[in-house]
Amino acid sequence: MELVLNWISREGSIFLTWWLLVSIAGWTVMPLAWRLLGGLPDRGYTLSKALGLMLIGFTYWLLVSLGLLGNGVGGVIAAWLIVLVVAVVGLWLLPGRVPSWREYWQENRTVMLTTEVIFFVLFFTWFLYRAYIPDTYSTEKPMELMFISSIMRSDTFPPNDAWLAGYSISYYYFGYVIAAMLSMVSGVSSGIGFSAMISMLFGLVGTTAFGLGYNLVRARTMWSDEDCSPAEKHLSQARYKPLAAGFLALFCVLLMSNLEMPLVEVPYETRLATEDYLNFWGQPRTSFDNLAGYTSDPNATLSLTPTNWSYWWWFGAARVLGDYDLAGNQVGEPITEFPAFSFILGDTHPHVLSLPFVIMTLGLALNLLLTWRSPNRYQVVLYGLVIGGLIFMNTWDGPIYLAALVGTDALRRLMRQRGRLHLSDWLALILFGVELLAIAVVAYLPFLIAFRSQAAGFLPNLINPAYLPRLFLVIGPPLILAGSLVLVEAWRGRRRMNWSLGLTVGLGLLAIMVIFMLMLTLLSSFNPMLYGRVQGFVDQYGGWAGVLPLFLERRLTHGVTSLILLAFIVLIVARLFPRQRTADEVVSGAEAPIVTYSPSAGFALLLVGIGVTLLFIPDFVFLRDAFWSRSNTTFKFYYQAWVTLGLAGSYGTYTILADGKLRLPALPLRLVYGAVLALLIVMGSLYIIAASHYRAVIERGSPSYLSVDGGSLGLSNDIVQSVQCLAELVGPDDDVIVAEAARDTYNPSYGRVGTMTGIPNLLGWPGHESQWRGATYGETAGSRQGDLQQLYSATAWNVAQQIIDKYGIDYVVIGSTERNTYEPRENSVVPLQEDMFAANSTLVCSYGNEHIYRVRPNTAD
Incomplete structure (x- = not known):
């Protein structure tokens, strides 16, 4: 305790400064949020910190890039004031009604205070963790620290590349601009700013996930089955169920781990697992320990403490999938990170920097749905700026969440028009997507002009679709919770399930992916370099005659994964696009509603659809990059699938166990679900507890001095x-x-x-x-x-x-x-x-x- 108190006396002011800066950023944009995010029950309060940082960061970056501001504290303050002025002016001039402060406070004070406590506690907890292990020297942390240092030292933007003198950074560096901006204003070095940034992100991810889970369930009380629209009524009822759903969303996204540790790591490290048991899971840890000749010791003493486990045992949780040749030899390890692992590792890589902002974007999409009308031009501009920010922050995320926004608008139109989308709707959706993309391109044009990417098209994934047990290890917990939601919603909508459309879309998607995979394979035959990468294994087995049986066997044994994911897509489409009334129903004058799900349920199903699609695509194709493997594609797609499935799963838990307005599953089924949920919470908590303790205490070796400053890179x-x-x-x-x-x-x-x-x-x-x-x-x-x-x-x-x-x-x-x-x-x-x-x-x-x-x-x- 004395060690921690000494650290607080020395570096506690850094934490308080960053906490205050991020809080002020949220308060800065709240006037704008009151106007533009009125569809959300909390009017965007739980998302405001992330929104404020993005808008202030964008304003600062753009004005420095145009030469209108200098890169320094004065420029940051000027950009901050500009955003504040725009927000305050917007409060008075933008259309729409906003509640009085007293009315807003009475309705939202519980969630506001809870949000502030969550952010403070999570931020401080991880700031303390970084004081124990201020690692900036492992993996790609030196690269990330270099970006922050380069931005802080550059006169203007694009910032200089400190690893290639004379050139600017050729990377999506927006997240590092925000880190450098906060570091300069708080007066700390890049080494301290690195630790403060990853700690702040930990708090911000938890806050935004909590906010989306809360708003999803809170909005459920706005739904009226009679008019199929959000009803205008007071929301004082069911206040604590949304809070509970918010905490579950926080846990599912940020704190929960995959199942590698409880199902593989613990049995392996304690030597209680048999070789057959490890083989069942596909030997996902072969790069860390040689499993050849491994035998379990029946006399082994069970020890759950990781003190004597393999060095960096916790890293194996992010290398679960494994790529194998047709002889069964492992030839690669696709990355399978999840948020808890990312924060244990401590990289401020773009996928981590963007994490709170992608959840915030989903919150904006929910707002689009709950406003129940087409977004006005101010909202379109805001959404476009956010999509551009994601492209600039982690380019992979831009297309995913652009599709999420357009998909949400399609859901809104579908629900308003009683389960139908007309030609005019499709044209409007295309126009909406084009508008968002155009705003993103124009707003971030200085970055896009100079940006260069290693991406060079697509390659087919012929022999490595995800093996079901390994996929279960990778993403089992959120997939179980989100999948349960899909099954329950299909049960609830059974009379209106549009099976013909669901099967058509599902089989059509499968056909498209198979054709695309085969077309890419055929095209590779005309390029010697591509042929070697794509079809080189064919020559090793004497041509397709020898390969085909092995190829079909691999696709059949591993294809069950794709079929399960496809089944979820079929169910989601069949539920979201309800069957229209038959002629007999019309003649009989049946008045049963066509759309029988609430906006919250529809949005949660949309999130599941996004998640399972992101899991489905890499089984057939992947993006070609410098690594010539599917690793980056599975990495980035699975990461976002974890987010969307985790958020949907938190809502699913509410609607399965506690949604009193709907018919609930039978009590035995709810008890089983509750038991599974409890088991997942326990199993999912083991990793972050054990891994953080291992890194901070065991790996470092009982430090005598705490500091978040990682600027020394661990060098002499x-x-x-x-x-x-x-x-x-x-x-x-x-x-x-x-x-x-x-x-x-x-x-x-x-x-x-x-x-x-x-x-x-x-x-x-x-x-x-x-x-x-x-x-x-x-x-x-x-x-x-x-x-x-x-x-x-x-x-x-x-x-x-x-x-x-x-x-x-x-x-x-x-x-x-x-x-x-x-x-x-x-x-x-x-x-x-x-x-x-x-x-x-x-x-x-x-x-x-x-x-x-x-x-x-x-x-x-």
Whole structure:
């Protein structure tokens, strides 16, 4: 406790500053939310923090990009004030009625106070976790820290790329702009800002998930079966059921884990699992431990503590699927992250940065549905700005949530028109989607013009559809809860289920995906490079004659996954598009409503439909990228499926157990469901408890000092001090280039100056630069890596001087990393000639064996 209290006395003010800044961002846009988000029971209060950060961040980025503001604290404050003025003016000028403050407070004070407590507690909890394990050196954290450092140091946008001097960042960096913006205003370094950002995101994801779960159930009280529209009435009833649903949504999205730990990790680490048991799950952990010859020990002592488990055992939960050749040998590990894993790992990668904002976007979609009319032009602009923000923050999310908004408008039209969509509706939906995309493109044009992507079309997934047991491990908990909702809604709507349309859509989707997969396979035959990647396995087995039986066997044994997902799609379509009245019903004058589900239920079903479709598509095709595998596609699609299914599952729990306005399943079924829910909560909680304790206490080894500052990258004090020395020499406006070793990706020792300070390196991580820039990497990077080799291997000063003059290098770093990289080995002939640099340049920083030389005259002197 004393350790924590000492930390609070030193760094508690950082937490309070960030908490206050994010809270003010939410209050800043609330006047706008009152006008534009009136369909939500809380008028957007639970989403306001995320909305405020996005709108302020967009305004700041755009004005700095246009040269109207400088990149600094003054620019941030100016952009913030602009958003506040727009919000306040909008409160008075935009159409529509808003409640008085007293009326709003009386109706929403419980959810408002609960929201603030949730955000504060989650934010502080993860800030404390980061104080125990301020890791910025593992996985891709150095890359993310570099982005924040680069943005904080750049004069304007697009920001400089500190790992490729002379070029701007070629990445979707909007989330890092928000991190840098908050870091600058709070006066902290990028290393501290990194930890504060991931902790703030933890609180923000929980808050927005809670808000969407709350609004879904709260809106249920607005539904009138008589007029099939949200009724205008007071919402004082059933106040605590929405709160409970909100907490469940928070748990399902943020805290719940997949089933890898309870079903695989614990049996494996305690040596209680048999080899057959592990094989049933597809040996999802083969890259971490060799399972060959594994046998269970019947005399093993059961120990649930992970103290003696495999190092980084918790990482296996994000590598569950596995890709296998036709002989059954594992050849790849598709990424299967989920939010709890992401926060345990601590990466501020784009899929994590965007997480609260995609949930916020779903909240805006729910608002579109609940307003019960076409969105006005101001709402369309807001939705377009948000979609553009998602494209800029994590490009994969843009198309998904653009489709979600258009799909929600289709649901609204469907419900208003008693289960029918006419040609005019389809045209209006197309126009709505085009409007949103056009606004997104125009608003974020400075980014889109310069953006380069590694994406290069699609490839077929011929032999690796998801194996059902592995998919169950990956996403079983939210899929069980969301699937139960689908089954119950199909039972409730059985008289109006449109089976013919559901089967037509389901079989049509299956046919489209199969045809698309086969067409891509055929096209690959005309390109030797593609042929080797797509059909290379065919030649290994003597042609299609030998492959076909194995191929069909794999598709049949693994195809049950696709069929189950397809069955959910059939049920959802059949429920959402109800069967129209028959002629006999019309003659008999039957008055039973055609649409028999509420807006909340329809929206939850739409979320399930999005989720299962995202799981279904990678079984047939995936996006071609630098990795030539389905890993990124399953990663990004499954991640969003976790979000949509988790949110829908929380509503499903309410409607199965507690929706008094509907016919509930039989009591035994509800008891079974309650027992399954309790079991999933227990099993889903184990991971985040055990993994966070392992990382913070066991992995770090009982720290004697707590700090959220991860700016040191885990490097030696000599390295850190030398870099800090250079940062003090180089002013914020100095245009300089630093040379240091460039070789290994995922190694924080490389590109360290740019990572810590934002001062541009000649070259940082070559592998990542090539991923970000795709086909343009060769042109932009040129011969930099080879020239650095020549610079550090030179035996004559004139050779080194040529490289220095070629790029305008100002400082050369010679430390342990450079010696380890360029001392005699297969690519080097002679030792690094540091004496030559000492004789021809100026030593400006020296700590131990870490030296930095000024190699060009300082023109500012």
